[in-house]
Amino acid sequence: MLAPLTVSLLVASGVLGLIAGHHLVRRRRVDDPLILVGAAIELGLVVQLVYGLTQAGAIGDGSERATFIAYLFTVLVILPVTIYIAIKEKTQWAMSVVLGGALVVAILIARVQQIWSLNA
């Protein structure tokens, strides 16, 4: 996969996690910086999806390729869902969901990279 993109996405997920952690401690709600970082990650994930789909043929094993493609799509839905939940929840628990979402996105990006490096 594209190493600069993977690294940028992991860093951005970390930034999102930090913002969520900060807001959690300060008891703030979803605001523009949080949504903008989330949107930037989504944009990067769309690029990863398109590039990943064009390159998926390089993964020989059928089930690994299917898992790879499934992860490329799954990772896209995490942040919109978590931010939607966070907007609806008016207590600081909103930010714990975003924090968890950022962590899951980072794990999924790492899994995509792992499947790619083991099989392609």
Add this chain to the structure above:
Amino acid sequence: MPDPSPASHTGRGPGRLIVALYGLLALAATGRSVLQIVEYFDRAPVSYLLSALAALIYIVATIGLARGDRLSVRIASVAIVIELIGVLVVGVISYAAPDAFPDKTVWSHFGQGYGYVPLVLPVLGLLWIRRNRAPRTASIG
């Protein structure tokens, strides 16, 4: 709204995180079981049917907790108890008799492949349901 306190609804407050985690496991288990059943069902049908059962239970628990009415929460409780028994039984078997489950399920090795979330979540879920039930019955009595 009938519920003035956010803590009296299983889908609000800390419940958002629990619902989100259940949703995530529902997604992971569904994805895994669809892939296993479509790609190579003959290899380990028991494991794959178990994955499908786990997926179904997670979906029921997610919806039940998110809806939060009495009946939904009761259905979710049953699903979560089955889940807890499932993860404990499959966890023990996967260590004691590794040949019984040649391919992994979400519950193998007590959910090790998922950061033990499948083991911790049902306990949290049941505690959360219990905590929500207490003030409600107290206000009636």
